[in-house]
Amino acid sequence: MSMIAAFYSSKSILITGATGFLGKVLMEKLFRTSPDLKIIYILVRPKAGQTLQQRVFQILNSKLFEKVKEICPDVHEKIRPISADLNQHDFGISKEDMEELLSSTNVIFHCAATVRFDDPLRHAVQLNVTATQQLLFMASQMPKLEAFIHLSTAFSNCNLQHIDEVIYPCSVEPKKIIDSMEWLDDAIIDEITPKLIGDRPNTYTYTKALGEIVVQQEGANMNVAIIRPSIVGATWQEPFPGWVDNLNGPSGMIIAAGKGFLRSIKATPLAIADLIPADTVINLTLAAGWYTAVHRPKSTLIYHCTSGNLNPCNWLKMGLHVLETFEKVPFEKAFRRPKANFTTTSFTNHYWNAVSHRAPAVIYDIYLRLTGRKPRVTKLMNRMLRMLSMLEYFVNHSWEWSTHNTEMLMSMLSPEDQRMFNFDVRQLNWLEYIENYVLGVKKYLLKEDMAGIPEARQHLKRLRNIHYLFNVALFLIIWRLLIARWQMARNIWFFISSLHTL
Ligand SMILES: CCCCCCCCCCCCCCCCCCCCCC(=O)SCCNC(=O)CCNC(=O)[C@H](O)C(C)(C)COP(=O)(O)OP(=O)(O)OC[C@H]1O[C@@H](n2cnc3c(N)ncnc32)[C@H](O)[C@@H]1OP(=O)(O)O
Numbered sequence: 001m002s003m004i005a006a007f008y009s010s011k012s013i014l015i016t017g018a019t020g021f022l023g024k025v026l027m028e029k030l031f032r033t034s035p036d037l038k039i040i041y042i043l044v045r046p047k048a049g050q051t052l053q054q055r056v057f058q059i060l061n062s063k064l065f066e067k068v069k070e071i072c073p074d075v076h077e078k079i080r081p082i083s084a085d086l087n088q089h090d091f092g093i094s095k096e097d098m099e100e101l102l103s104s105t106n107v108i109f110h111c112a113a114t115v116r117f118d119d120p121l122r123h124a125v126q127l128n129v130t131a132t133q134q135l136l137f138m139a140s141q142m143p144k145l146e147a148f149i150h151l152s153t154a155f156s157n158c159n160l161q162h163i164d165e166v167i168y169p170c171s172v173e174p175k176k177i178i179d180s181m182e183w184l185d186d187a188i189i190d191e192i193t194p195k196l197i198g199d200r201p202n203t204y205t206y207t208k209a210l211g212e213i214v215v216q217q218e219g220a221n222m223n224v225a226i227i228r229p230s231i232v233g234a235t236w237q238e239p240f241p242g243w244v245d246n247l248n249g250p251s252g253m254i255i256a257a258g259k260g261f262l263r264s265i266k267a268t269p270l271a272i273a274d275l276i277p278a279d280t281v282i283n284l285t286l287a288a289g290w291y292t293a294v295h296r297p298k299s300t301l302i303y304h305c306t307s308g309n310l311n312p313c314n315w316l317k318m319g320l321h322v323l324e325t326f327e328k329v330p331f332e333k334a335f336r337r338p339k340a341n342f343t344t345t346s347f348t349n350h351y352w353n354a355v356s357h358r359a360p361a362v363i364y365d366i367y368l369r370l371t372g373r374k375p376r377v378t379k380l381m382n383r384m385l386r387m388l389s390m391l392e393y394f395v396n397h398s399w400e401w402s403t404h405n406t407e408m409l410m411s412m413l414s415p416e417d418q419r420m421f422n423f424d425v426r427q428l429n430w431l432e433y434i435e436n437y438v439l440g441v442k443k444y445l446l447k448e449d450m451a452g453i454p455e456a457r458q459h460l461k462r463l464r465n466i467h468y469l470f471n472v473a474l475f476l477i478i479w480r481l482l483i484a485r486w487q488m489a490r491n492i493w494f495f496i497s498s499l500h501t502l
């Protein structure tokens with residue numbers, strides 16, 4: 001019997017961010033491996049015109065939960081959505097709900113965060129720091145609490161090159177930052193943001209670092225652990241390969257490349273692409289929850305959930321394999337044929353952005369306008385370029401993350417748990433993983449049917465022919481202009497013609 005699965009059976013578990021990418025994989029795995037668990041409380045806010053119940057219904061009826069519904073048919077009864085907004089004081093939780101949470105919760109998984117790179121500091125602090133502090137305060141009043149697991153990011157200290165499984169201090173104490181957000185106005189916050197984030201690239205990584213310090217300080221008397229995943233990608237094995245449901249990280253870029261929008265990217269080809277599958281992150285998270293509660297380590301343990309030092313893969317290998325996979329499983333209605341390369345200098349990057357991104361978008365929009373349709377490609381292209389500029393930092397740096405705690409945890413698992421909660425990335429075959437990832441993006445994000453592949457291939461052939469025709473036309477126009485204006489060109493033309501008549 002799995003020790004981890006047995007531990008979660010009959011437990012009351014509280015999850016924040018359960019409607020997010022990792023939160024859903026976490027819930028699915030918990031229900032599948034510990035169907036006897038008592039209850040999962042999830043803090044959810046109404047969103048996009050949906051009530052809490054509708055949101056939960058949608059999640060449970062998704063493909064991700066198909067296996068769970070077989071194993072645990074009463075899953076609907078075991079999820080208890082609690083109306084909560086982490087931006088509000090006490091999360092806006094009702095008194096009755098709060099009492100129930102405080103008296104029953106055994107384990108907390110704190111996944112909620114803003115993962116946007118461009119969030120204003122005030123909002124990022126509110127969600128990634130203040131809300132974490134409030135949740136820890138709630139946790140401190142839970143008599144039955146056995147473990148508090150905080151999801152952070154391996155990039156919280158991306159200003160360093162070598163990162164150990166420790167919490168690094170920030171120049172200003174999180175408490176001071178939280179206080180100052182209450183009285184500083186937005187204009188001043190915007191002004192001091194670059195100074196505060198220092199050599200980190202965005203408010204996300206900075207506030208996740210502050211969040212970790214808060215966890216260490218406020219969680220000193222609890223059983224707390226921090227998980228630091230690197231770039232989270234589609235699932236590797238569970239509940240099935242290739243599941244993904246948002247555009248963050250590589251997924252959006254895979255779409256952009258597969259649809260022919262992304263033609264070049266400024267990256268260091270041989271830098272490590274530290275991707276980690278979502279199910280690997282969740283297996284480690286659940287194992288850490290068990291270990292924290294049962295073995296009660298004396299200090300807050302941090303677990304790096306990364307692939308680079310155990311099974312490295314670089315951006316070149318990854319990019320090439322993504323492109324190869326498009327040949328087998330092309331995306332439908334591509335804008336151009338999927339073909340991309342890496343640029344390594346700012347000059348070549350600007351050049352290819354102008355030639356391969358902006359110019360085709362402008363030309364296509366002119367064509368749309370001429371045919372009475374609404375131009376839309378330039379707008380899409382600008383959005384992609386903005387996203388690319390935000391991700392650039394992460395594909396041009398390499399980091400080394402030590403993984404002693406993660407390896408220690410692996411060694412503490414029984415053979416059964418090592419199989420059931422596998423987070424050993426040494427077993428991951430990158431080529432197979434990337435292929436399933438691209439397939440997953442096509443199926444679960446783009447919702448494209450495999451039956452459409454022959455038509456997608458035909459479309460790519462048409463695009464190739466248009467491309468050849470366009471090139472020939474362009475060559476002839478340039479040549480004609482040269483002949484009209486340049487004596488040397490005329491001489492070459494006469495020379496070639498005379499060769500032909502010989
Ligand atoms: C040989 C060469 C081959 C080359 C081949 C190449 C193949 C590929 C190889 C792989 C290389 C990958 C490198 C990855 C590195 C990742 C590092 C991450 C590390 C950190 C990990 C973490 O620890 S942290 C979690 C990750 N955190 C994010 O990753 C958030 C980022 N992100 C944002 O911070 C915001 O996104 C940001 C950008 C501000 C924009 O913000 P924004 O306001 O302009 O745009 P929004 O995102 O709001 O999107 C507005 C609307 O565009 C829609 N849309 C968006 N993208 C779309 C798309 N691609 N296709 C269609 N539609 C799209 C969306 O669905 C919305 O649609 P709607 O409005 O209808 O809902």
Ligand SMILES: NC(=O)C1=CN([C@@H]2O[C@H](COP(=O)(O)OP(=O)(O)OC[C@H]3O[C@@H](n4cnc5c(N)ncnc54)[C@H](OP(=O)(O)O)[C@@H]3O)[C@@H](O)[C@H]2O)C=CC1
Nearest residue numbers: 017018019020021022085086087111112113151152153232
């Ligand atoms: N994905 C990645 O690449 C990585 C993620 N991480 C970390 O893992 C954790 C989970 O990330 P991921 O699942 O990808 O993120 P998502 O953006 O997919 O999910 C974020 C979750 O937080 C919830 N949330 C946000 N704001 C509020 C709020 N005000 N009140 C209540 N809930 C809120 C969202 O709810 P709603 O659905 O209502 O918006 C959603 O459930 C985060 O802590 C992140 O920092 C770390 C490394 C990499």
